[in-house]
Amino acid sequence: MYKMINMGKVRLLNVLAEAALIIFSILLALYTNRWREDHAARQRVDRDLAAIRVELQENRAMIADVLPYQEHEVDNLGRFLARPDLERRVRGKNMFQVVKAYKDELGYHGVWNPHVTPSTLSDTAWKTAVANGDLQFMDPALVRSLT
Numbered sequence: 001m002y003k004m005i006n007m008g009k010v011r012l013l014n015v016l017a018e019a020a021l022i023i024f025s026i027l028l029a030l031y032t033n034r035w036r037e038d039h040a041a042r043q044r045v046d047r048d049l050a051a052i053r054v055e056l057q058e059n060r061a062m063i064a065d066v067l068p069y070q071e072h073e074v075d076n077l078g079r080f081l082a083r084p085d086l087e088r089r090v091r092g093k094n095m096f097q098v099v100k101a102y103k104d105e106l107g108y109h110g111v112w113n114p115h116v117t118p119s120t121l122s123d124t125a126w127k128t129a130v131a132n133g134d135l136q137f138m139d140p141a142l143v144r145s146l147t
Helices: 010-081 084-090 094-099 125-130 141-146
Strands: none
Touching: 010 125, 010 141
């Protein structure tokens, strides 16, 4: 201890400067590491949002392809169900017998429309973002609207 007190002003300033540089370099390394992690998280979020956007567009296109066919089918069924003599025509028959007897009127063709392929909407990109833990880096309003 006596040596440290009596080592001289120049030596004491060198030790203090060296300590300050060490502390500064540690803080700079921590800051740089944090910045790198935040930057990587932002890139993941951007990638996730781009994948979600593409997936939503594909789902929307799929629905747009199927919707006219489904609307036509609903209209056919609605017209058939609105008939005033419906009860008399379907009494004592099960659904399959009714469809077979009135297939022209119902527009029933017996097979799935070849232009409308049955498929499911995808949510893989959303599940990936949730699994990666990237939702915490997204805007809360955006997450709320996506859920």
